[in-house]
Amino acid sequence: MGQGSKRWTVVNSSLHLGWPNRITIGRLLLIWPFALCLLYLDEPEQTWLRWLAVAIFGVMAFSDALDGYLARRLNDESVLGKFLDPLADKVLITVAVLILCVVGIHDTSGETGEGIRRLPTWVAAVAVGKDIVVSVGFAVVRLATGRIFIQPRLLGKCCTVVQLVMVLSVLVWLDLPVWLSWLPQVFWYAATALAVGAVCDYVRLGSRFMAAAAQTSRDQDGEAIDER
Numbered sequence: 001m002g003q004g005s006k007r008w009t010v011v012n013s014s015l016h017l018g019w020p021n022r023i024t025i026g027r028l029l030l031i032w033p034f035a036l037c038l039l040y041l042d043e044p045e046q047t048w049l050r051w052l053a054v055a056i057f058g059v060m061a062f063s064d065a066l067d068g069y070l071a072r073r074l075n076d077e078s079v080l081g082k083f084l085d086p087l088a089d090k091v092l093i094t095v096a097v098l099i100l101c102v103v104g105i106h107d108t109s110g111e112t113g114e115g116i117r118r119l120p121t122w123v124a125a126v127a128v129g130k131d132i133v134v135s136v137g138f139a140v141v142r143l144a145t146g147r148i149f150i151q152p153r154l155l156g157k158c159c160t161v162v163q164l165v166m167v168l169s170v171l172v173w174l175d176l177p178v179w180l181s182w183l184p185q186v187f188w189y190a191a192t193a194l195a196v197g198a199v200c201d202y203v204r205l206g207s208r209f210m211a212a213a214a215q216t217s218r219d220q221d222g223e224a225i226d227e228r
Helices: 003-007 019-039 047-073 079-102 121-145 154-171 183-227
Strands: none
Touching (some): 019 079, 079 121, 121 183
């Protein structure tokens, strides 16, 4: 791809199911019971379900750190892992923000008039929209260049971390002391700003990769014509 090719991470399509990937798949499977807990949080006297959701969330967070550590420790990084790890985060965030937005959590404090605390619609829309744009962009790059392009970005990683912390803060919102009751709002504003920034960053990066791939293709075609 010329001198600029070193900036891109292009991986082959071989699949490998080592321990890091097995742990990631386990994390994906845990999203199902986590979602079931969230679906009933709008009902009274379901505090135990909320804390069960927090516990499952904690297990998923630990498994996320563990599979990354094992991949590095065992030198077991693979194409499948590069795909599954962000996929698990995207599915978890999408499921959580949609349910917390639509269903919400029963408010035993009586501070909200309807008795339900919900994630704002615009926060959920931006979070889900970001993942849709990234997923569609991944597919477009694959179709346009014939290559699998995965390039983790610091802004995207920060956005994912803040979104996950936002979900956790909403789950424990009712148990926060008064002087920390504003914390969930801070996280959802921060998560939304980072999501917008991450989308812009990914669009810019994907466009540059496609342009570089197109230039390489033209150069190769020119060399083939010269050889004739």
